[in-house]
Amino acid sequence: MGNLYNISSVLVLNHLNLSSENVLPAFLFATLSYMIILFCNLxxxxxxxxxxxxxxxxYLILLNLPINDLIGSSAFFLRIINDLVTNRKTMQYSARVTQAFFIHIYATGTVxxxxxxxxxxxxxxxxxxxxxxxxxxxxxxxIITIVWMICLVLVCVLFYLLxxxxxCRSELTNPYCDNPSLLxxxxxxxTINNIYGLLMVAISQVMSIGMMLYTYLQILVACFRSKRSDTKAKALQTCATHLTVFLLLECLGLFTIIAYRLRNISPHLRRFMGVSTLIFPPTLNPIIYGLKxxxxxxxxxHFFRKRIFPS
Structure with missing residues (x-):
């Protein structure tokens, strides 16, 4: 019973496997990436x-995007940085479940x-x-309440089933925890978990892609009917920015989901794409929306000019 308890409550971490020479560069990269994400989103x-x-x-709706990005990036980077600093080889199962929960909140919330x-x-x-x-x-x-309630309900049911x-296994090889790695x-x-996971992805994707297709088709029609060139240009620029963020997330996220179900794909490529989903969107979102x-x-x-060059 003691052995079963240890297997179920403690995980063996084999997700980094870095040589002593690579630990410092990995720590610096992770810390710098997290600081950039933290600074830009804040x-x-x-x-x-x-x-x-x-x-x-x-902007009130947009405000939820950087908050959500900070949830996902913090869940990933704080754990990775801690593992690199402490060189820890074991971790409580509950800590990894917590990380996976917030990463799924981030992924579902974004779309x-x-x-x-x-x-x-x-x-x-x-x-x-x-x-x-x-x-x-x-x-x-x-609208904001409904967004977060849908996200929480979908993810809570997913983890209840998990x-x-x-x-009966305790070895973790992924760089971060999510539902498939814990399964x-x-x-x-x-079977029930796999069916619900696919159903959850299908619901969120059909809802988001359907909303995007319908709204953007209507927006394009409205723009081409408009006689004001400035209005048309501003609308198209806003939509192009939004669509760029959405397509980036969709490409990274869908590849990661599909890669778990295709055995021929390199595990290193799968890990890279999964980590990219947690690095690139939270970094680019505030830059894209801030600049565009x-x-x-x-x-x-105006804020930085006032602070750097006070009159």
């Missing part, structure tokens, strides 16, 4: 919060938040006269 969050002129539907942002742009461009009536503060709060199963430790029938969104860019530039 700047975006504080810019929106501290400027009342940005307290409008578009749903982007869908909510697409809906906001659809109303703004296709129904401009009704925008203030539809996108009231109360409705925005409802935690009910007995475990690999299970020695029971995981005029209102945010002006506020950030």
């Amino acid at each position: 700047i975006l969050i504080l810019t929106i919060i501290l400027n009342k002129s940005l307290h409008c539907p578009m 749903i938040i982007l869908s909510a942002m697409a809906y906001d742009r659809y109303i703004a461009i296709c129904w401009p006269l009704k925008y203030n009536t539809i996108m009231t503060y109360a409705n925005i709060m409802r 935690l009910r199963l007995p475990r 690999a430790l299970v020695c029971a029938n995981t 969104t005029k209102d945010i860019r002006e506020k950030v530039v």
